[in-house]
Amino acid sequence: MNTVPKTFELGEDWLTASTALAIALGDIKVNLSKATRSKITKSWRIVGNIVEKGHPVYGINTGFGPLCTTKISKEETKILQSNILQSHSVGVGKPIKKEIAKLMLILKVHSLAKGFSGISESTLDRILWHIENDAIPIVPSQGSVGASGDLAPLSHLFLPIIGLGKVQYKGETITTSQLFEKTGLTSIQLGPKEGLALINGTQFIAAHAIKVVEKLHSCLSQADIIGAMMIEGLQGSIKPFYNELHALRPFKGNLHVAKRIKRLLKGSQIMESHADCERVQDPYSLRCIPQVHGASRTAWLHLKELLEIELNSVTDNPIIIDEELTISGGNFHGQPLAMALDYACLAASEIGNISDRRIYLALEGNSPGVPKLLMDDTGINSGYMILQYTTAALASENKGLCFPSSADSIPTSLGQEDHVSMGSISGRKALRVIGNLEKILAIELLTAAQAFEYRKPMKSGILLDKVHKELRKRVSFAKKDRVFADDIEIGIDMIKERTIMKVIEKTKKEKKISFKTPYFNEFEVF
Structure with missing residues (x-):
């Protein structure tokens, strides 16, 4: 900060x-x-x-x-x-x-x-x-x-x-x-x-935009951590995160996410154990994390930059310049933030969309050592099957909310105000989508941790290992069916409270681990 x-x-x-x-x-x-x-x-x-x-x-x-x-x-x-x-x-x-x-x-x-x-x-x-x-x-x-x-x-x-x-x-x-x-x-x-x-x-729009910037930043940071844990659990490849690849398509968001994931996976026995395996490439939900998470990071940065201009602007009307000049203009029009909020809304939805895909991937049982539905004794047990139903429902709801509010305008004030931004709706809707995203990420955290468990006794890198241990203090490994809604609520609280981010920060300080990227200031500070 x-x-x-x-x-x-x-x-x-x-x-x-x-x-x-x-x-x-x-x-x-x-x-x-x-x-x-x-x-x-x-x-x-x-x-x-x-x-x-x-x-x-x-x-x-x-x-x-x-x-x-x-x-x-x-x-x-x-x-x-x-x-x-x-x-x-x-x-x-x-x-x-x-x-x-x-x-x-x-x-x-x-x-x-x-x-x-x-x-x-x-x-x-x-x-x-x-x-x-x-x-x-x-x-x-x-x-x-x-x-x-x-x-x-x-x-x-x-x-x-x-x-x-x-x-x-x-x-x-x-x-x-x-x-x-x-x-x-x-x-x-x-x-x-x-x-x-x-x-x-525009203070109603801008106040909502502040919360969007704050909460989406948190979700993006946690999505990288959870995605890295899922890569370990499903034995994904580290190569899609190499700088040599992203230097050839140097979008800031992509470079930033790739470097974060690679750093999170550093020192992992799990990753080293399958370095020479015969799998050629992973599904997109693992392989394209830098491209998808990175695009949403770029959308977040765009909103943050525009919001700061708005926060330091004069947006009422008319404007009193001096004794001789009073201007009746349109600085109150919410279009600059309305469009950016709609962009951020889509960015949040897409993080939930790819997260749901990773959850589904974890249930398929196609990764060596990880059972179908993330549980050994299925048939009598449904395992983690129905958790993905919830993320599918949330992801679908978010897609329906992605229609841009700023694409609409209804004349008001007897036609004097004949084009309006609907930015207030953009802000409220973006926060609703982010709320659903927090729930999706909570479920991915649970499923990633379950898959992660099947890699024992191998250890992850120190950062993800600490995250997994923190979750296990609150949610135990599932050997049989239980009321998973209770686990989900704990996961949601952890996401909202930024628990796994705090674990990463604490471990970085204790172990003196450097975690900066060339875009640290743009993407980690709001």
Whole structure:
């Protein structure tokens, strides 16, 4: 993980996915410097001057969307901003997770602190209070089309500022009125443009993208480890991972994965035992791990790079450049992240797809010494047969979820907003696919470990041997049928908790094992 400062200067420092997650966990504090506050106040005063002069500027003294030609009087500009939060709070569905809602607050305050949004210091300070006191608004998961900003979810996110909505606070869900009673806070009177600045932006999409970057990174790293264990269990060849091969087709992801697998297999007695066997080549699910895992790594890197630009951008509208220039543009449009999230969704699905193929391969009984269905006494026992049914179902479900949300657009706002990104759906869907992927990888971990066991008393390399021992502390070798759902749940917990990654890291440190590749920074740090 990146080395990050203990205090993050909002509006100034470069925000990454890992930094945002650390802020959400409370490991990093946030601050608004005097220089940043000065920029914020300058932009806020420019908006005040626009109101005084009466020259029409979208969202400041005009209506919204198709009402952009409707002039709003000076006296009504503040009412307009409160009304927009209420009228746009139309979200439906289950609330998003508290962590994602908190990330939305962090991302929004960082963007507003750039000083181009006309927001007031007092409003930003209230958002900071919610972050610092972990009073996180309830935000419905559905209702954003991913353009004009994530209007509905952001409206719900900021209802508590004007005394409405609900929050999660100290372990319970309460109304904002109850929060005010507990804390002594009162509602804020929003100034001109403030309501629009709060709800215009891509923070719902971007917060989901942060979790996609985090969770897909974990799955990719663990898929390499589990795939390497399966290679050992099924006596796959080491040659497809030679640098001499990948230098001839030097995609970064492929090179990175090949080097990782080769390092994981280093020193393995199991691999050495069949170095001179007569098998010419392995099935694709083993032989093409660098090409398939590598392609998904490249997709992950693409999303990570685009996300970091988005996290450090100003995405509301209109933008206050200076006293003379206010621009009504489209920085709120979610297309840049929507397309990348759909790409990442496909990348995650494909890791699950090839994992399911390796599980199936392990059951066939075609590898010397490994019995059909990974159990000696079959007939009365079904062995690991039905675990693959589950991965087949999950892999199929993921394929159905891979249709790109960003390929769709439905006009809204009476045609004023006639092309939208649907990026909010891209983000939610990608996380659903990754959740299924975690389950598939858990089952592959169980099956790889079962196949691995049949290679004893030969030893693996030290890294994979430690991983296998860690699993066996929790899930025993299966000699006969049992309720495998219990084993699967343990495996899923291990994947979610990154247990095998932690085992690898601990062993590397203890044994002083170097594990870097030429692309270490791009692919191991987010």
